[in-house]
Every structure is written in structure tokens, then in C-alpha cells.
Amino acid sequence: MYSIGELSRRTGVKVPTIRYYESIGLIASCGRSAGNQRRFDRQGIDRLAFIRHARALGFPLDAIRALLDLSDDPETPCAEADRIAAEQLADTRARIARLERLAAELERIATGCASDRAGGCNVLQALADHRHCAGPH
Amino acid sequence: MYSIGELSRRTGVKVPTIRYYESIGLIASCGRSAGNQRRFDRQGIDRLAFIRHARALGFPLDAIRALLDLSDDPETPCAEADRIAAEQLADTRARIARLERLAAELERIATGCASDRAGGCNVLQALADHRHCAGPH
DNA sequence: TATACGACCTCTAGTCACTATAGCTTCAAG
DNA sequence: CTTGAAGCTATAGTGACTAGAGGTCGTATA
Numbered sequence: 493m494y495s496i497g498e499l500s501r502r503t504g505v506k507v508p509t510i511r512y513y514e515s516i517g518l519i520a521s522c523g524r525s526a527g528n529q530r531r532f533d534r535q536g537i538d539r540l541a542f543i544r545h546a547r548a549l550g551f552p553l554d555a556i557r558a559l560l561d562l563s564d565d566p567e568t569p570c571a572e573a574d575r576i577a578a579e580q581l582a583d584t585r586a587r588i589a590r591l592e593r594l595a596a597e598l599e600r601i602a603t604g605c606a607s608d609r610a611g612g613c614n615v616l617q618a619l620a621d622h623r624h625c626a627g628p629h
Numbered sequence: 630m631y632s633i634g635e636l637s638r639r640t641g642v643k644v645p646t647i648r649y650y651e652s653i654g655l656i657a658s659c660g661r662s663a664g665n666q667r668r669f670d671r672q673g674i675d676r677l678a679f680i681r682h683a684r685a686l687g688f689p690l691d692a693i694r695a696l697l698d699l700s701d702d703p704e705t706p707c708a709e710a711d712r713i714a715a716e717q718l719a720d721t722r723a724r725i726a727r728l729e730r731l732a733a734e735l736e737r738i739a740t741g742c743a744s745d746r747a748g749g750c751n752v753l754q755a756l757a758d759h760r761h762c763a764g765p766h
Numbered sequence: 767t768a769t770a771c772g773a774c775c776t777c778t779a780g781t782c783a784c785t786a787t788a789g790c791t792t793c794a795a796g
Numbered sequence: 797c798t799t800g801a802a803g804c805t806a807t808a809g810t811g812a813c814t815a816g817a818g819g820t821c822g823t824a825t826a
Binding site for chain 1: 675678679682683686687696699700706707708710711713714715717718721722724725728729731732734735736738739749750752753756757759762
Binding site: 644667 | 772773774775776
């Protein structure tokens, strides 16, 4: 049996975050001490480690909830898990693509400002007038 | 003089968003009609277009506020504007780097799941056990 | 001039995934 | 038995909006 602090140390998830996960029904303590403090078991650690790992990979909590449901039953078809992961990958790639467009435009804007006064500043002029941009965003 | 809807149409910023920007002091209407409806002028359009453009490039509203302050006075040194833009660029690049690490790991996890049941699912096993991962995240 | 209808108004609450604070109680070591 | 760390609940705040309720205004037409 582990206290919430122990669980936190073993998984790297902060104590308030663990309580938050419990409040939204993502995890459950296996009971309480006489003085109303949460107690967790080995399963609690595994489940929280799973969540942490999935969060680190960028999965939203809703997706993690679905993945946890799937892994609770080893007989479930896992096509759904594959789909969720594929979706997350596609989402991540889309974000990268968007950010790369922004970075390119920012670089064009942010480098080589001729003026040293705001009046002629590249950055400010580019932001004020969309026509200074190369691509759409 | 433009109504809020007209301003919205001319800048592509949604009406509730315009009201939100006003509520946080990012823009101001130049007055109200007899019936208490907002009225904007040409300057309002320019300022909102500036904001929209900066948001499209990923600048947070706080940075945009600072950029607007700078562009309000053409005599201000523009080193600060350059700094803000450079910071935004650095931030964007950092995000890209992180997302690329995640995408690589997701791809490794999400492709080629051998099993068709959750019990042997690649995705679920990788999430359950960090040791299945190639790199840190 | 009456009326219809779209556009406008304010205010509140919800989104996501936490984080912070306040004020209190419990646990474990000495 | 005392002390101090760790635990508890509840509430509010973050960023940048978005959605909804319930009411008012402006203007074109009949």
C-alpha cells in the first residue's frame, strides 16, 4: 500500500495531478486509511505510469481514458488502440507542419531589421501588413 | 464608422473574439451608438488586423500587447520588437523539436501491431512499459 | 407607422490539463 | 506527547477563446 506521495515519487506525477486524475475518474485509489488518506496498490502505480507515458507522448486525457478501457480487457480487439495512436500521430504531424510554416515566416520577419526605430521596423511592418508575408497562415 | 459585425467581416476575427479583446484591453471601440452598440474606425480595423496576423503566427496575446505598444510610438527603439519575434521563433522551433521526438516515438509504437487482441497490442504494451521506448520523452 | 428579423448587448459558464492557494487534519518519528 | 511533513477538501486561476441564455437595437419593407 502506497500513500499518494509515494505514488507520486514512483511515477513522477505530481500529487495535485494525481488527485485531479482521481476527480475525473481516470484512476481510483483502492481505499482510504482510517484518517481518510488515499491508499494505492501496485495496480495504481501501473495505471498511473501508463497515463504519464501516454501524456508524455501527447495523448489527450480522453484518448488515454479509451486506451485504459481497452487495456483493462485483454480480449478486446486492439484495432481501436491502433486507430487512436494513428490519430495521435497524424495530429502531431499536422502540428509540426503548421509550426514549420510559422517558423519559416517568423524567420523571414525577424531577421535583418533595417531600422532601429519602431517606425521602420521589419517586424512591426510585417505584422501590420499581411502583404509583407511570403505564404499564407 | 463600422459596427462590430462589419469589423469582423473586414478582419476575419469573430465577433465574440473582438468583444473578448476589448474586455482585456487589447483594443477599444472609438465609441458607442445611441443604442449602446460599438462603433469602430479605420484605426480599429488596422489594429485588429495586426492582432490577427500576430495570432496567426503564434504570438501570445501578452506579446501582441507589447508589440502594439511599440508600434503606437514610431520613435521607440525596435530592438524590443526584434527580441519578442526572436523569442517567438525560438519557442516555435523548440515546439517543433519536441513534437518531432513524439512523432518518431508514436510512429515506432503505432506501426506493425502484431496482435489483434488488446492483450498483445503493441500500442498498449508500449504505453504500459516505458522500456519499450527508444528515446526519452 | 408598424413589424419583422438580423445584428447587437451583457453575463455566465465551459473548454483542457493542470497549478496554486487557503485552511484544516493526519501520520510517523523522536 | 509533540512536532513537522504530508495529507485532506474546496475554490480559483491559467490562455484564448467559444457557446448559450435572455434581452435590446437598427433598418428594410409592408
